[in-house]
Amino acid sequence: xxxxxxxxxxxxxxxxxxxxxxxxxxxxxxxxxxxxxxxxxxxxxxxxxxxxxxxxxxxxxxxxxxxxxxxxxxxxxxxxxxxxxxxxx
Amino acid sequence: xxxxxxxxxxxxxxxxxxxxxxxxxxxxxxxxxxxxxxxxxxxxxxxxxxxxxxxxxxxxxxxxxxxxxxxxxxxxxxxxxxxxxxxxxxxxxxxxxxxxxxxxxxxxxxxxxxxxxxxxxxxxxxxxxxxxxxxxxxxxxxxxxxxxxxxxxxxxxxxxxxxxxxxxxxxxxxxxxxxxxxxxxxxxxxxxxxxxxxxxxxxxxxxxxxxxxxxxxxxxxx
Numbered sequence: 001x002x003x004x005x006x007x008x009x010x011x012x013x014x015x016x017x018x019x020x021x022x023x024x025x026x027x028x029x030x031x032x033x034x035x036x037x038x039x040x041x042x043x044x045x046x047x048x049x050x051x052x053x054x055x056x057x058x059x060x061x062x063x064x065x066x067x068x069x070x071x072x073x074x075x076x077x078x079x080x081x082x083x084x085x086x087x088x089x
Numbered sequence: 090x091x092x093x094x095x096x097x098x099x100x101x102x103x104x105x106x107x108x109x110x111x112x113x114x115x116x117x118x119x120x121x122x123x124x125x126x127x128x129x130x131x132x133x134x135x136x137x138x139x140x141x142x143x144x145x146x147x148x149x150x151x152x153x154x155x156x157x158x159x160x161x162x163x164x165x166x167x168x169x170x171x172x173x174x175x176x177x178x179x180x181x182x183x184x185x186x187x188x189x190x191x192x193x194x195x196x197x198x199x200x201x202x203x204x205x206x207x208x209x210x211x212x213x214x215x216x217x218x219x220x221x222x223x224x225x226x227x228x229x230x231x232x233x234x235x236x237x238x239x240x241x242x243x244x245x246x247x248x249x250x251x252x253x254x255x256x257x258x259x260x261x262x263x264x265x266x267x268x269x270x271x272x273x274x275x276x277x278x279x280x281x282x283x284x285x286x287x288x289x290x291x292x293x294x295x296x297x298x299x300x301x302x303x304x305x306x307x308x309x310x311x
Contacts, residue, residue, distance in 0.1 A: 008128045076308075077128060083307035084125045086257035088249030089133045089200040 147189035154182030267296030
């Protein structure tokens, strides 16, 4: 059975993809995050609002990349989760 | 009910200091587990955080009780609290310490054995507390029940380490081994050698410092 991701886990997945790939188009994030277009749009707006990612427009294409704040948030989350996960529960 | 202190005279007061340090360490671990729970909403992190907060409050209660034992030993009345009330407060603190430690260990056992039924969890808590209260010696039974509970938790961490070869999990296993040993050393107090109390307090602090070091390494290096 596939476990459902919660919102934060989805956000973390998106931020991780952006960290690995640097700059991505909406369609690529959509493919990587496995979300519907509407849900992804809402999530990206929230991430932009919280300054975790920035938008870059090149002609008709929108690109997104991680901000320093987004990088720090991702790092903190990953480190804290690593500690709690090391309990193996 | 009579709970006596097993601390050697020279160690009275120092034990409170070690317990305050343990409180700070354990509460910071609980705080980080709570942060992960608030982000992930996974209940296992809530229970992990709850366990460490309960251990933290337990050690705070024990530290305060030990201060009262120290005052009682020096026959000092503080802020108009009469000696008789000091004894009552000290005993209340020690009971709170024992109950909270047992609750947190049962929660950790439940997490290790994947017990999700809250009725089973409450039954384990009631049994652990009753086993301690209904016996003649609170002190001995508390430590024996704690050792039994920790002996259910430790193999889980070791198995997790064998599977993952994760050094952090090994650190957690070693820390819990030291915490278990601290309870064993407390039982050894029955031999009449009060130095076991000092060894137990130090082993327990080193165990929790090990958990803190794990946390710091994770936050620094990931």
